[in-house]
Amino acid sequence: SVIKDENIQVQTKAVVKEVNGKFKGFNVKIESTGSSKKPVEIDLKASAIIVATGYHLFDAEKMPQFYYGKHGNVLTGLDFEEMFKDNILNQKPLFRPSDKGKLTSVVFILCVGSRDEKYQVNCCRVGCLNALKQAYELKQLHGEEIDVYICYNDIRAAGKEEEELYRRTREAGVLFIKGLPSEIKPLSENQLNIEVFDLSTYKLLSITADLLVLETALSPNTDLKDKLNLPLGEDGFYREVDIKFNTIETPIKGVFLAGTSQGPKTISETIEHASFAALEAATLISRKTNR
Ligand SMILES: Cc1cc2nc3c(=O)[nH]c(=O)nc-3n(C[C@H](O)[C@H](O)[C@H](O)COP(=O)(O)OP(=O)(O)OC[C@H]3O[C@@H](n4cnc5c(N)ncnc54)[C@H](O)[C@@H]3O)c2cc1C
Ligand code: SF4
Incomplete structure (x- = not known):
C-alpha cells in the first residue's frame, strides 16, 4: 500500500500551514498530529505540488424546503450509505x-x-448513480413491500455499466418521476408528503413517504486557495489552465490539480485524473529546460 512504500511519506491528520517558494523550490510547512498527541510542525521541500483535497458535501440545510436537519426521516445519499451499510451488507x-x-x-x-444558479451550477456527476444503486438495493431487500420513487430532471448515468444499472433498477420496479417536488410537508414525525408534477404523464402526484433521500451537490473545497494563490473558476472549484485541453495544470507553475479539487468526478474519473497529474508533474520536474 501507499503507506508501506518506502518512496512515499504519508503525513496523516496534517494541515498545511504555509507555502512559499516556486516551481522546483516550494517550501511547505505542515502541522501533523498523525503519530503523536502533540502537533508537530514539519518543513517539506517540494519541486511540485498536486492539490488533491477533494470536495465538501453540499449543506442541504441551505434549502429548507427539503426539511433536512428538521425532520428525522430526511437523509442525504451519504447519510443513507452510512446508516444502512451494515443492513445492506448483511441483507437485513x-x-x-x-x-x-x-x-x-x-x-x-x-x-x-x-x-x-443559486448553489452549484454544475452537475454532481454521482447523484444519479448513487440513487440508482440505493433504490435498487432497497427493492432487492424489500421487494413488493416497498414503493421506491426517483424524482429526476434527467438521469445522467453514462459510464460503463451504468446503463445496465439503470435498466436493472427500472426492472426491479423502482418508479421514475420526471420532475422535482413542488412541495414537501411533514405529516408527522414519521412521514412526509411530497407533491410532484410528473412531466411524462402530465399528472400532479401526491406521495406519502417514510423516507426522503436527497442526492446532494459536490461543493468546492477551496481551503488552500490563499496559501497556494490559486484562482477559482466560475463554478467555485480550483481553476485549470484550459477546461478542454488541460484540466491538470493551474496558472501557478508547478502546482497541479487532481480529482474533485478541479470539479465533480466519479471515483474512476478521479483516479484517471490523478494519474495524469502525477505524470504531468514528474514530466515537468524531469525536464532539463524550464518552459
Ligand atoms: C453520497 C456520495 C456518493 C458517491 N457515490 C459514488 C459512487 O457510487 N461512485 C463513484 O464513482 N463516486 C461516488 N462518489 C464520488 C466520490 O466520493 C468521489 O469521486 C471521490 O471521493 C473523489 O476523490 P478525491 O480524492 O478527489 O476527493 P476526496 O475523496 O474528497 O478526498 C480528498 C482528501 O483530501 C483531504 N483534505 C481536504 N482538504 C485538505 C487539506 N487542506 N489538507 C490536507 N488534506 C485535506 C480530505 O480529508 C480527503 O481525505 C460519491 C460521492 C458522494 C458524496
Ligand atoms: S443528481 Fe443531478 S446533478 Fe447529480 S449526477 Fe444526476 S443529473 Fe447530475
Whole structure:
C-alpha cells in the first residue's frame, strides 16, 4: 500500500500551514498530529505540488424546503450509505430512522443543490448513480413491500455499466418521476408528503413517504486557495489552465490539480485524473529546460 512504500511519506491528520517558494523550490510547512498527541510542525521541500483535497458535501440545510436537519426521516445519499451499510451488507431490512419502524415508501430526489444558479451550477456527476444503486438495493431487500420513487430532471448515468444499472433498477420496479417536488410537508414525525408534477404523464402526484433521500451537490473545497494563490473558476472549484485541453495544470507553475479539487468526478474519473497529474508533474520536474 501507499503507506508501506518506502518512496512515499504519508503525513496523516496534517494541515498545511504555509507555502512559499516556486516551481522546483516550494517550501511547505505542515502541522501533523498523525503519530503523536502533540502537533508537530514539519518543513517539506517540494519541486511540485498536486492539490488533491477533494470536495465538501453540499449543506442541504441551505434549502429548507427539503426539511433536512428538521425532520428525522430526511437523509442525504451519504447519510443513507452510512446508516444502512451494515443492513445492506448483511441483507437485513432497512428501517424508518425516526422510530425504527417498517419502511413502506421511499422517495429519492436528485440534483439537490446541483445544476442550480443559486448553489452549484454544475452537475454532481454521482447523484444519479448513487440513487440508482440505493433504490435498487432497497427493492432487492424489500421487494413488493416497498414503493421506491426517483424524482429526476434527467438521469445522467453514462459510464460503463451504468446503463445496465439503470435498466436493472427500472426492472426491479423502482418508479421514475420526471420532475422535482413542488412541495414537501411533514405529516408527522414519521412521514412526509411530497407533491410532484410528473412531466411524462402530465399528472400532479401526491406521495406519502417514510423516507426522503436527497442526492446532494459536490461543493468546492477551496481551503488552500490563499496559501497556494490559486484562482477559482466560475463554478467555485480550483481553476485549470484550459477546461478542454488541460484540466491538470493551474496558472501557478508547478502546482497541479487532481480529482474533485478541479470539479465533480466519479471515483474512476478521479483516479484517471490523478494519474495524469502525477505524470504531468514528474514530466515537468524531469525536464532539463524550464518552459
Ligand atoms: C453520497 C456520495 C456518493 C458517491 N457515490 C459514488 C459512487 O457510487 N461512485 C463513484 O464513482 N463516486 C461516488 N462518489 C464520488 C466520490 O466520493 C468521489 O469521486 C471521490 O471521493 C473523489 O476523490 P478525491 O480524492 O478527489 O476527493 P476526496 O475523496 O474528497 O478526498 C480528498 C482528501 O483530501 C483531504 N483534505 C481536504 N482538504 C485538505 C487539506 N487542506 N489538507 C490536507 N488534506 C485535506 C480530505 O480529508 C480527503 O481525505 C460519491 C460521492 C458522494 C458524496
Ligand atoms: S449526477 Fe444526476 S443528481 Fe447529480 S446533478 Fe447530475 S443529473 Fe443531478
